[in-house]
Amino acid sequence: MSRPSRPETAPCAARLAPHRRHAAGCGCFIIPTRVLDRFAQDEQLPEAQRKSFADAASIETEWRKVRSASQQLMRMAHSVLPTGMTALAAAAPPVVSVFDCRHGMALPGTPFCDPAHATDETARRTFAETTAMAEFLRLAFNRNSLDDAGMGLLSSIHFSVGYNNAFWNGLQMTYGDGDGNIFIDFTRSNDVIAHELTHGLTEYTAGFAYRNQAGGLNESVSDVFGSMFRQWRAGQSVQQADWLIGRDIMGPGALARGYTCLRDLANPGAEHCLSPQPAHFDQYRNGMDPHDSSGIPNQAFYRAAMAIGGHSWEKTGRIWYHALTGYRPSPNLSMRSFANRTRSLARQIFGSEPSIRRAVDQAWLAVGL
Ligand SMILES: [Zn+2]
Known part of the structure; x- marks a missing residue:
């Protein structure tokens, strides 16, 4: 071709x-x-x-x-x-x-x-x-x-x-x-x-299906890369970022009702989200809208990025990128399998920095995975 x-x-x-x-x-x-x-x-x-x-x-x-x-x-x-x-x-x-x-x-x-x-x-x-x-x-x-x-x-x-x-x-x-x-x-x-x-x-790359756990991963990586891109454009560190999705498309009617974003990676269930989400795997159910279940891996990325610090795309983002792109297509990947990919990638890529592996591990444990 x-x-x-x-x-x-x-x-x-x-x-x-x-x-x-x-x-x-x-x-x-x-x-x-x-x-x-x-x-x-x-x-x-x-x-x-x-x-x-x-x-x-x-x-x-x-x-x-x-x-x-x-x-x-x-x-x-x-x-x-x-x-x-x-x-x-x-x-x-x-x-x-x-x-x-x-x-x-x-x-x-x-x-x-x-x-x-x-x-x-x-x-x-x-x-x-x-x-x-x-x-x-x-x-x-x-x-x-x-x-x-x-x-x-x-x-x-x-x-x-x-x-x-x-x-x-x-x-x-x-x-x-x-x-x-x-x-x-x-x-x-x-x-x-x-x-x-x-x-x-x-x-x-991963070819995640748009249903069940893979559907939640599909939506989550879109939010994660969307947020990282916004931070990259603004030159923000993880501390400076607001971690909101869709803040700039909220119209006057939405703002008047107290909605400041679609979703919030830092606080997926917050009242200021037009579309609040679960943030822990014990709230996951098969058949959930992927826009809902994505709150769980969204929260894990946020926690890992905050613990690792710096620019989200440099270390945490690199791990997530390889978890998405470095494996054969996996349309029905479970959230736990994705979590374990990031754990082993943190070890492989940042072997000399054990604090990164610990941060990734703790982030997933905090959301029940
Ligand atoms: Zn989407």
């Missing part, structure tokens, strides 16, 4: 070529259906806003139907790739492109010829943060894009009207503008952008 060259002066439409089309439809959303349903039934909201939440929930239901089938396709495609293929891939950075849905629902929409300098602020922000996420993967983890072979990163903005979600569908990222009351433009939180892109990274 050869990688198309980058068209520097090609007309706009020709810039579609570098994006690999490989499989369709994972459908990993940032806002859980339960939260959408809650607002769809909230009598304090105007009818039009309740309808926009109901519409967003119904889109998620449709995606869920194709999710597991598409993941099987992805695993099959990976199993037939010749070994060493990624080593042959070009080292060029990924092409980042942004498309405008113009409030329709057809994907990807119309391309911005030059998203870095577009008059549309959402387009500029999406381009800048997506490009920065590719740079983060390269600098922090020596990885070339989601597939480690420089795959292009495609984003669609202004999806539907007042759409209250963002998702990765196996091919691309898609962002709604929010209803303007509970949520605002979903590209405003760069951890939301990195969360969605990390679903692509997971698909190319």
